[in-house]
Amino acid sequence: AQSVTQLDSQVPVFEEAPVELRCNYSSSVSVYLFWYVQYPNQGLQLLLKYLSGSTLVKGINGFEAEFNKSQTSFHLRKPSVHISDTAEYFCAVSLDSSYKLIFGSGTRLLVRP
Amino acid sequence: DSGVTQTPKHLITATGQRVTLRCSPRSGDLSVYWYQQSLDQGLQFLIQYYNGEERAKGNILERFSAQQFPDLHSELNLSSLELGDSALYFCASSVWGTSTDTQYFGPGTRLTVL
Numbered sequence: 071a072q073s074v075t076q077l078d079s080q081v082p083v084f085e086e087a088p089v090e091l092r093c094n095y096s097s098s099v100s101v102y103l104f105w106y107v108q109y110p111n112q113g114l115q116l117l118l119k120y121l122s123g124s125t126l127v128k129g130i131n132g133f134e135a136e137f138n139k140s141q142t143s144f145h146l147r148k149p150s151v152h153i154s155d156t157a158e159y160f161c162a163v164s165l166d167s168s169y170k171l172i173f174g175s176g177t178r179l180l181v182r183p
Numbered sequence: 184d185s186g187v188t189q190t191p192k193h194l195i196t197a198t199g200q201r202v203t204l205r206c207s208p209r210s211g212d213l214s215v216y217w218y219q220q221s222l223d224q225g226l227q228f229l230i231q232y233y234n235g236e237e238r239a240k241g242n243i244l245e246r247f248s249a250q251q252f253p254d255l256h257s258e259l260n261l262s263s264l265e266l267g268d269s270a271l272y273f274c275a276s277s278v279w280g281t282s283t284d285t286q287y288f289g290p291g292t293r294l295t296v297l
Binding site: 102104106111112113114115116119121160164165166168169170171172173174175176 | 187287
């Protein structure tokens, strides 16, 4: 069965520091990969997605992610975070044979001044 | 604002009751998804509709049912409610409902079962 693992439940970081949020997936077939952000009391918003092609994907708000097939990872990075980046971040996968998104457990990014 | 609307925003009810959650997709989107977000289960896919027809089913309980109407809005019906059904219920929509589609999420309905 397919699954998504976000090892870090919370990542504290100081403002203007770089950050990496880790995501690993398990699947025996090709997957499509997504990162969503959830701000407090709001729905989820797409940050970026990988479908095919270049393994480095750029998204909104200065975020990027790199697909690594050999390590089955899709880590999210930002070179310099802002207070406003404080939110919950979810990694998700979908499969050709399935229309649903399978979500990881989420990582809470806490940006401190 | 994703363009997906959900009503009501909050719902408080008692065990054994039945409730209906409503979702209006973005203009032009044909597919609607329902997800449940709870502290112990995380974000779980419940069900997907495409242009009025059920397309995929996830971990949806038999006490729960959904439908998508001709105007493409969708309703999720939860019956014989239990304490464990307390959660945030999200609706999402996408254009074609395919694996590569971006799903746009509504703000959610927070259900509290007392």
